[in-house]
Amino acid sequence: MSSPFxxxxxxxxxxxxxxxxxxxxxxxxxxxxFRLDDDYYRKEYVSIYNQMKNYVLLNDIVExxxxxxxxxxxxxxxxxxxxxxxEIPYIRSGNVGETFINSNDxxxxxxxxxxxxxxxxxxxxxxxxxxxxxIGGASIITGDEVNYNCNENVIKLSIINKEKYNPFxxxxxxxxxxxxxxxxxxxxxxxxxxxxxxxxxKLRLEVLPLAFQQKIESLVKSAHANLSKSKSxxxxxxxxxxxxxxxxxxxxxxxxVNIKQLKESFLASGRLDxxxxxxxYDTLFAQLxxxxxxxxxxxxxxxxxxEPGSEAYQDSGIPFVRVSDxxxxxxxxxxxxxxxxxxxxxxLRPKKDTILLSKDGSVGIAYKVEEDMDCITSGALLHLSVxxxxxxxxxxxxxxxxxxVQMQAExxxxxxxxxxxxPSEIEQVIIPKLPKPIQETISAKIQESFALKAESKxxxxxxxxxxxxxxxxxx
Numbered sequence: 232m233s234s235p236f237x238x239x240x241x242x243x244x245x246x247x248x249x250x251x252x253x254x255x256x257x258x259x260x261x262x263x264x265f266r267l268d269d270d271y272y273r274k275e276y277v278s279i280y281n282q283m284k285n286y287v288l289l290n291d292i293v294e295x296x297x298x299x300x301x302x303x304x305x306x307x308x309x310x311x312x313x314x315x316x317x318e319i320p321y322i323r324s325g326n327v328g329e330t331f332i333n334s335n336d337x338x339x340x341x342x343x344x345x346x347x348x349x350x351x352x353x354x355x356x357x358x359x360x361x362x363x364x365x366i367g368g369a370s371i372i373t374g375d376e377v378n379y380n381c382n383e384n385v386i387k388l389s390i391i392n393k394e395k396y397n398p399f400x401x402x403x404x405x406x407x408x409x410x411x412x413x414x415x416x417x418x419x420x421x422x423x424x425x426x427x428x429x430x431x432x433k434l435r436l437e438v439l440p441l442a443f444q445q446k447i448e449s450l451v452k453s454a455h456a457n458l459s460k461s462k463s464x465x466x467x468x469x470x471x472x473x474x475x476x477x478x479x480x481x482x483x484x485x486x487x488v489n490i491k492q493l494k495e496s497f498l499a500s501g502r503l504d505x506x507x508x509x510x511x512y513d514t515l516f517a518q519l520x521x522x523x524x525x526x527x528x529x530x531x532x533x534x535x536x537x538e539p540g541s542e543a544y545q546d547s548g549i550p551f552v553r554v555s556d557x558x559x560x561x562x563x564x565x566x567x568x569x570x571x572x573x574x575x576x577x578x579l580r581p582k583k584d585t586i587l588l589s590k591d592g593s594v595g596i597a598y599k600v601e602e603d604m605d606c607i608t609s610g611a612l613l614h615l616s617v618x619x620x621x622x623x624x625x626x627x628x629x630x631x632x633x634x635x636v637q638m639q640a641e642x643x644x645x646x647x648x649x650x651x652x653x654p655s656e657i658e659q660v661i662i663p664k665l666p667k668p669i670q671e672t673i674s675a676k677i678q679e680s681f682a683l684k685a686e687s688k689x690x691x692x693x694x695x696x697x698x699x700x701x702x703x704x705x706x
């Protein structure tokens with residue numbers, strides 16, 4: 232005789248397993264695509280949806296344009312290649328997803344193209360979400376980004392009733408786990424991460440009290456103020472550097488022809504490509520010759536990292552930082568990891584004040600590490616350790632990111648299908664030596680800039696945690 236079904240024991244047995252028990256009626260609910268793949272019903276996804284009790288669907292609270300039908304995006308691509316003046320910032324999927332628009336990699340389009348793409352023109356407090364490629368998260372349009380434009384891989388959401396659904400809270404919610412996991416769930420099962428307009432319409436927003444939403448708005452606005460001040464200080468440091476070198480408003484010689492004798496061209500450099508001898512490089516070196524200079528090998532030790540190969544990539548372990556993860560303002564969260572057993576090499580971990588410099592792909596990106604990092608960097612990133620006391624690491628990093636070194640990187644890496652900057656060429660890069668007090672003034676501005684940027688991130692993280700805690704407390 233069989234024993235009666237013990238529901239409590241059954242639930243205990245399921246607790247340690249990655250198993251979700253879902254009724255057929257629940258599969259049919261809000262699942263018009265009839266998703267049956269196991270990833271779609273992972274416990275963490277089901278838990279997120281079960282946690283939200285007082286939600287609205289985006290379809291009911293936002294105006295959402297399918298900008299893929301908005302004029303001719305081919306026209307945009309065509310005008311990027313022609314002589315139209317590029318004035319309008321153009322938001323792509325890589326620019327959105329972290330509360331504020333990432334302006335570091337914005338391209339620009341012409342006014343003519345912008346006028347043809349009316350549906351994708353941005354308005355104050357629109358919320359942008361990526362639908363293809365780098366998806367997940369949301370960015371709010373502040374006063375700085377009004378009347379920008381965006382491409383077809385970005386969704387532009389305009390909240391209908393901003394008094395009831397605060398756009399700053401809305402953005403923070405979709406950067407919290409309750410928003411990120413919804414998008415992640417919808418995109419599972421695709422070769423390339425992608426979500427449709429139809430799926431975005433079905434995303435849920437948990438409705439929290441208006442007073443709480445306003446607290447989130449206050450935190451996000453404070454974060455934005457810190458970030459704006461951070462950018463301003465960084466610009467001040469750049470301007471001071473270029474002013475001291477006499478090239479703040481400098482225009483290099485862009486003449487198309489340069490005549491060189493054999494002894495001052497191929498015999499000296501070993502290069503025959505015409506691009507290497509453009510007159511603008513001569514005018515740069517002529518300007519630098521007015522100042523005391525050193526080469527990088529006289530200033531810093533250069534160490535290589537490791538290139539493990541894609542077969543070593545994992546979903547967990549030691550973070551593996553590649554060139555695409557690095558900008559002059561910081562390092563984004565890597566998406567690839569390495570085995571801690573195969574790559575547990577302390578010398579490969581960036582230390583405080585180490586300068587990471589890219590030599591492949593996007594060459595010449597420099598970032599100074601603010602504190603010891605528990606990660607491994609790609610072989611495309613060199614580690615520079617300053618030993619010459621005449622230079623501060625912050626000053627050297629700023630020079631590396633300036634036109635002074637960017638033009639040298641451009642000259643050296645020209646002519647290759649994939650840009651590559653040889654370490655032997657990097658060693659010979661010329662660095663102007665400004666007086667130490669000026670270097671220290673520049674360094675102070677850069678350090679304060681990064682401190683404000685870190686404080687901005689802390690405030691945004693606090694806002695996300697507040698949203699998550701409030702949902703869990705109420706529900």
